[in-house]
Amino acid sequence: MRIKQRVIGAAMILAVILSAGLVSSSPLAATSTDALKNGNFEGGFTSAGGCGAVGKGWSCFTNGGRAAYGFYDDQWGKTVWDGGHSQLIEINTKQNSSEPDRYAGIYQTAAVSKGKAYDFAIRGMIRADDEDPDPWRYRVQVGFDYSGGSNWAAVTNWVELPWDTIYSRTGPGAFSEYRAKVTATSSKITVFVRTWMKWGTPYREVDFNLDGINLFGDSATSSGGSSSGSTGSSGSGAVAPQPL
DSSP states (O other), X not given: OHHHHHHHHHHHHHHHHHHHHHHHHSOOOOOEXXXXXXXXXXXXXXXXXXXXXXXXTOEEEEOOSSSEEEEEEEOOGGGOSSTTOEEEEEEEOSSSOOOSOEXXXXXXXXXXXXXXXXXXXXXXXXXXXXXXXXXXXXXXXXXXXXXXXXXXXXXXXXEEOOXXXXXXXXXXXOOEEEEEEEEXXXXXXXXXXXXXXXXXXXXXXXXXXXXXXXXXXXXXXXXXXXXXXXXXXXXXXXXOOEEO
């Protein structure tokens, strides 16, 4: 009787082992992953020539002129959306009046699956040292190069984010958020984030905090560019993202 019980017990254990093996060998369900690297800026910063401290995996750009620019690792808790760091971009005319339309931004190229839809999200905050009631004087835009190019000046599909609240530089408030659906048309896509000082009014400074930048979709290996201040190669973005 005992031998029979042992045989039955061994058979049951073997069945459990085999069933576990079958489960582990079956294909895993597709999961959504972030195609961007260091979009929360918790992965560190590097010193980028012509810019300053730029999040690892990201590159930077400005359009020069008489304005001054700064890129920083912001660790002030009130200007971080999540974690302990955010990307701070500064444009100022403290030393000189400037030409209008001064831009500074960051970008990253990611590997994606052609034809697949991705969920893009970004969080940010605008702070300034003036009390001008014009909410349009400082803006944030996003753009996409669907061929993976790195020339921000060649992008044609800029979307101005509906972020109309401008806080005091020393009195931060809540982060704003923007989401959009983006469909890949090739195996690479470049995400551009551009901050904008519209007017050349002297003695002003605006600070843009960026955090929580994501591009969730089919798993793919990111090919984020190195941090640099160059405009890079030419590329175009003709497909507009669809806001959510």
